[in-house]
Amino acid sequence: xxxxxxxxxxxxxxxxxxxxxxxxxxxxxxxxxxxxxxxxxxxxxxxxxxxxxxxxxxxxxxxxxxxxxxxxxxxxxxxxxxxxxxxxxxxxxxxxxxxxxxxxxxxxxxxxxxxxxxxxxxxxxxxxxxxxxxxxxxxxxxxxxxxxxxxxxxxxxxxxxxxxxxxxxxxxxxxxxxxxxxxxxxxxxxxxxxxx
Amino acid sequence: xxxxxxxxxxxxxxxxxxxxxxxxxxxxxxxxxxxxxxxxxxxxxxxxxxxxxxxxxxxxxxxxxxxxxxxxxxxxxxxxxxxxxxxxxxxxxxxxxxxxxxxxxxxxxxxxxxxxxxxxxxxxxxxxxxxxxxxxxxxxxxxxxxxxxxxxxxxxxxxxxxxxxxxxxxxxxxxxxxxxxxxxxxxxxxxxxxxx
DNA sequence: CACATCTTGAACTGATCAGTTCAGGATAGA
DNA sequence: TCTATCCTGAACTGATCAGTTCAAGATGTG
Numbered sequence: 264x265x266x267x268x269x270x271x272x273x274x275x276x277x278x279x280x281x282x283x284x285x286x287x288x289x290x291x292x293x294x295x296x297x298x299x300x301x302x303x304x305x306x307x308x309x310x311x312x313x314x315x316x317x318x319x320x321x322x323x324x325x326x327x328x329x330x331x332x333x334x335x336x337x338x339x340x341x342x343x344x345x346x347x348x349x350x351x352x353x354x355x356x357x358x359x360x361x362x363x364x365x366x367x368x369x370x371x372x373x374x375x376x377x378x379x380x381x382x383x384x385x386x387x388x389x390x391x392x393x394x395x396x397x398x399x400x401x402x403x404x405x406x407x408x409x410x411x412x413x414x415x416x417x418x419x420x421x422x423x424x425x426x427x428x429x430x431x432x433x434x435x436x437x438x439x440x441x442x443x444x445x446x447x448x449x450x451x452x453x454x455x456x457x458x459x
Numbered sequence: 460x461x462x463x464x465x466x467x468x469x470x471x472x473x474x475x476x477x478x479x480x481x482x483x484x485x486x487x488x489x490x491x492x493x494x495x496x497x498x499x500x501x502x503x504x505x506x507x508x509x510x511x512x513x514x515x516x517x518x519x520x521x522x523x524x525x526x527x528x529x530x531x532x533x534x535x536x537x538x539x540x541x542x543x544x545x546x547x548x549x550x551x552x553x554x555x556x557x558x559x560x561x562x563x564x565x566x567x568x569x570x571x572x573x574x575x576x577x578x579x580x581x582x583x584x585x586x587x588x589x590x591x592x593x594x595x596x597x598x599x600x601x602x603x604x605x606x607x608x609x610x611x612x613x614x615x616x617x618x619x620x621x622x623x624x625x626x627x628x629x630x631x632x633x634x635x636x637x638x639x640x641x642x643x644x645x646x647x648x649x650x651x652x653x654x655x
Numbered sequence: 656c657a658c659a660t661c662t663t664g665a666a667c668t669g670a671t672c673a674g675t676t677c678a679g680g681a682t683a684g685a
Numbered sequence: 686t687c688t689a690t691c692c693t694g695a696a697c698t699g700a701t702c703a704g705t706t707c708a709a710g711a712t713g714t715g
Contacts, residue, residue, distance in 0.1 A: 270692090289485040290575040293673060303693050305676085314673070367571065374629040375563065375571050379486040392629050418626075418635045419642035426622035433570040433588050439614045446615035450646035466662090489703060499663050501706085510703070 275300040280321040285365035340402035368428035471496040476517040481561035522587045536598035548640045564624035
């Protein structure tokens with residue numbers, strides 16, 4: 264089982280990402296990663312780097328993959344802010360509903376652990392959360408909301424999006440997650456002008 | 460330094476609670492707890508129990524202490540729902556603003572770790588979150604909201620309260636946390652009848 | 656003083672952790 | 686067939702972990 268052939272890097276990274284996502288940084292050992300990826304322990308170190316490096320790659324991978332989806336969902340924010348916001352939360356709700364994927368959110372999990380993460384990893388987690396916030400800010404500012412309202416809704420939505428991770432990990436039902444989002448969507452509906 | 464005198468159990472439990480709160484279950488070792496409480500390693504096992512037992516005591520302590528405050532904040536919910544909701548979030552915001560205490564929330568942190576916690580601890584974390592939800596449900600149902608709206612706001616508020624923990628751990632500013640809460644309070648203002 | 660009680664520090668067990676090393680097996684191209 | 690390349694399993698290091706045990710010291714009470 265060796266020679267010139269190689270394992271599939273994308274598959275391996277996905278498996279590592281899911282493992283970190285499910286168990287978090289502290290509760291994932293390199294042996295866990297070996298089992299999850301099917302790669303030998305030595306191969307992990309030679310091909311994917313040490314635990315910190317690999318975690319960073321997984322965090323980036325996660326941020327890129329779902330960042331794209333969030334961007335796509337928010338692309339119509341200027342003309343259809345309400346639809347964009349619904350689509351934004353749908354990205355998260357669908358991810359949580361996917362039985363193939365762990366509950367929660369790798370970024371939320373990492374954010375929660377920031378005080379005990381290495382400085383490099385902590386910085387990356389903050390950065391990912393910051394990107395999410397700018398994404399929302401840009402989208403909402405493009406719509407009819409005042410800058411002040413846009414800012415407040417952006418931060419609020421970033422927060423609500425994180426709380427879906429916490430609540431899903433605690434076993435909240437899809438209906439409950441919908442209720443959480445529903446109040447925010449309702450607030451936005453009221454805040455948008457021209458709908459009296 | 461021994462004999463008949465004893466350490467102060469309340470002080471020790473508080474110190475252990477803060478340690479778990481700051482670093483989480485996985486990243487807190489018994490040596491950390493020993494340093495934090497000032498108690499000898501042997502004394503921890505003989506007086507406070509093993510790590511799991513001690514964590515449960517800390518979780519209960521945390522839930523009881525802040526549960527009382529949340530109850531007090533919500534006590535006027537029937538007559539003054541808006542003020543009650545503001546007071547509810549103020550409990551969390553003031554706790555986060557306290558420089559003596561860690562950021563975040565022990566229950567939110569535990570909820571996030573549920574998939575990797577021991578069954579007993581996971582159950583207690585779910586239970587604490589459940590208590591919070593019932594607290595909110597009971598308070599909001601006592602007001603003028605429809606049962607459906609009360610349920611949705613209760614779940615939403617429980618979620619937003621959790622997200623304050625995530626965001627504060629990630630370094631969000633007090634103003635941002637206020638923005639998060641502000642949208643929810645605004646939504647409730649709109650939902651309450653008799654304010655057109 | 657003598658005793659009972661409590662705390663302490665230190666050592667120890669067995670397990671797990673991250674990270675490294677390396678001999679040998681498997682493969683592909685020459 | 687020969688050779689370069691890559692992967693594998695396994696062992697190993699040094700550190701840390703939870704949990705236990707115990708002799709020695711310190712104190713208050715009689």
